[in-house]
Amino acid sequence: DAGVTQSPTHLIKTRGQQVTLRCSPKSGHDTVSWYQQALGQGPQFIFQYYEEEERQRGNFPDRFSGHQFPNYSSELNVNALLLGDSALYLCASSRTSGYTDTQYFGPGTRLTVL
Amino acid sequence: AQTVTQSQPEMSVQEAETVTLSCTYDTSENNYYLFWYKQPPSRQMILVIRQEAYKQQNATENRFSVNFQKAAKSFSLKISDSQLGDTAMYFCAFMKLQTSGSRLTFGEGTQLTVNP
Numbered sequence: 001d002a003g004v005t006q007s008p009t010h011l012i013k014t015r016g017q018q019v020t021l022r023c024s025p026k027s028g029h030d031t032v033s034w035y036q037q038a039l040g041q042g043p044q045f046i047f048q049y050y051e052e053e054e055r056q057r058g059n060f061p062d063r064f065s066g067h068q069f070p071n072y073s074s075e076l077n078v079n080a081l082l083l084g085d086s087a088l089y090l091c092a093s094s095r096t097s098g099y100t101d102t103q104y105f106g107p108g109t110r111l112t113v114l
Numbered sequence: 115a116q117t118v119t120q121s122q123p124e125m126s127v128q129e130a131e132t133v134t135l136s137c138t139y140d141t142s143e144n145n146y147y148l149f150w151y152k153q154p155p156s157r158q159m160i161l162v163i164r165q166e167a168y169k170q171q172n173a174t175e176n177r178f179s180v181n182f183q184k185a186a187k188s189f190s191l192k193i194s195d196s197q198l199g200d201t202a203m204y205f206c207a208f209m210k211l212q213t214s215g216s217r218l219t220f221g222e223g224t225q226l227t228v229n230p
Contacts, residue, residue: 041222043159043220045218050215056216058217090159102161103209105161107158110157
């Protein structure tokens with residue numbers, strides 16, 4: 001049973017560029033959440049996707065957008081990259097049946113913006 | 115908005131001993147979950163234990179147990195018989211139960227080092 005997978009593992013971009021990160025949820029899960037974790041801090045919630053729609057959003061600018069596909073996989077897009085976007089981006093999947101259940105995390109994508 | 119506070123940035127323990135990590139949270143909600151996740155140097159966030167707020171019984175998972183004090187809004191993690199592999203950053207997290215989607219709110223973490 002495959003867990004949550006994310007790609008790529010590492011990514012280096014320059015300021016102003018755009019980036020797309022990918023996530024495949026754990027088998028049987030239909031909900032994907034994205035978090036940003038700056039060095040030395042706890043993860044911060046970006047948004048959550050369920051039934052191909054953004055269901056909740058944290059305090060992040062519109063430069064951060066996402067998508068969920070019919071197979072439940074998800075993408076996180078960040079436009080006009082800033083130095084401050086350098087972080088570990090974590091994807092978590094869960095199953096929604098009434099309430100969203102426990103979230104299980106992928107290994108993360110380390111984004112460096114130069 | 116909910117907040118989670120971990121007041122111990124760093125802790126250390128000798129192998130085979132017991133250690134307790136502290137966490138407090140602030141919420142006006144009555145239905146929620148609390149979690150402890152560990153993040154070793156590999157950076158993979160791993161679920162350690164979960165507690166449902168409506169359950170009075172404290173959750174246990176092998177060597178890991180919690181002390182959940184709902185009135186005090188306290189949720190500590192006890193690790194018994196500490197092992198070298200327990201060395202990691204430990205995060206306490208809060209999740210409000212709702213049908214419109216649930217986010218995790220994390221504390222700042224406690225770096226635990228298990229010494230041989």
